[in-house]
Amino acid sequence: RSSVCYHSTKAGSRSILAALVSKAKHINGRYERFLERTFPRFYVLYATFTKGVQALFLEVKEIRKIKSKMSRQRLSVQQLPYREMERLRQVRCGAWDAFWQFRRDVIKAIPIGVIAIPPFANFLVIVLMYFFPRQLLIRYFWTPNQQVEFLDAYDAIRRHSYLDVVESLALAARSLPEPQLQKRLQELCAEVQRGSQPRVAELYAVRSLFSGSPLGLNKLRVSHVKALSQVLFLTPHLPAFFLRHRLRSHVLEIRHLDRAMLRLGLGQLSEEELKAACYLRGLNSTHLGMSECRAWLEQWLGLSCKLQ
Numbered sequence: 001r002s003s004v005c006y007h008s009t010k011a012g013s014r015s016i017l018a019a020l021v022s023k024a025k026h027i028n029g030r031y032e033r034f035l036e037r038t039f040p041r042f043y044v045l046y047a048t049f050t051k052g053v054q055a056l057f058l059e060v061k062e063i064r065k066i067k068s069k070m071s072r073q074r075l076s077v078q079q080l081p082y083r084e085m086e087r088l089r090q091v092r093c094g095a096w097d098a099f100w101q102f103r104r105d106v107i108k109a110i111p112i113g114v115i116a117i118p119p120f121a122n123f124l125v126i127v128l129m130y131f132f133p134r135q136l137l138i139r140y141f142w143t144p145n146q147q148v149e150f151l152d153a154y155d156a157i158r159r160h161s162y163l164d165v166v167e168s169l170a171l172a173a174r175s176l177p178e179p180q181l182q183k184r185l186q187e188l189c190a191e192v193q194r195g196s197q198p199r200v201a202e203l204y205a206v207r208s209l210f211s212g213s214p215l216g217l218n219k220l221r222v223s224h225v226k227a228l229s230q231v232l233f234l235t236p237h238l239p240a241f242f243l244r245h246r247l248r249s250h251v252l253e254i255r256h257l258d259r260a261m262l263r264l265g266l267g268q269l270s271e272e273e274l275k276a277a278c279y280l281r282g283l284n285s286t287h288l289g290m291s292e293c294r295a296w297l298e299q300w301l302g303l304s305c306k307l308q
Helices: 002-038 040-073 082-088 096-115 119-131 144-173 179-193 200-204 207-211 222-231 240-264 271-280 290-304
Strands: none
Touching: 040 082, 082 240, 082 271, 144 179, 144 222, 179 200, 179 207, 200 290, 222 240, 240 271, 240 290, 271 290
């Protein structure tokens, strides 16, 4: 008899909970329709927020699943398929800036999620999204237009660093021991400063210069290393040893991603994946189409996958 009562009570609790969930969904549905009719602009922000919460939790769940697979099958990051490797890029051991950015994103999202629990409290979230999207909200809660705007803003900062990188490269080229290669590298730097893009074969021809002094990573001037760090959105305000260590870690990470991408094939990537891959490697792809992104990545991989 006690067992029957227990199961009866449990079933009753479940039915009450299901009824409450159903009622909440009904109220929320009416609320969303009201927003869409009355405040269409706010509704766009509200829909973006809702999708952002779902995307954030799905990403956390997916990362845990990949980590579990790696532990179970004893796999390293380099052995993962491209998409799983890219998914882990933000939390991979060694990529501390990206790791902490992910941690900050999750921590930053918690108060917003708590505020948004009551149905009508979403108005406060919408106000925050409207007035302070980049400062208070993480990338999951940006509208498509905001994503383009903010990526353009970040790329403008990166483009400014490119000037410093090329100037540092031209300055270091003066100390190269081989006159012919020295001249060729200086010509390439001058071409880039005039707005031209060197061919892959021209870059490959000077690859040997980057394995020793003064252009090897461990031999670069600190100002050069700082400029390269800013290109990869890494803070330059650290001692030189840490700057070089983090820079090497990020460059190797991109190298592993390149080889995994080559194994997968560019034809398998969606437009969103192509654009994200280009942006990570230094090209502002927010206003480019699939064919342009694919053509640029083909050139990138044509050089990257030949280098040691």
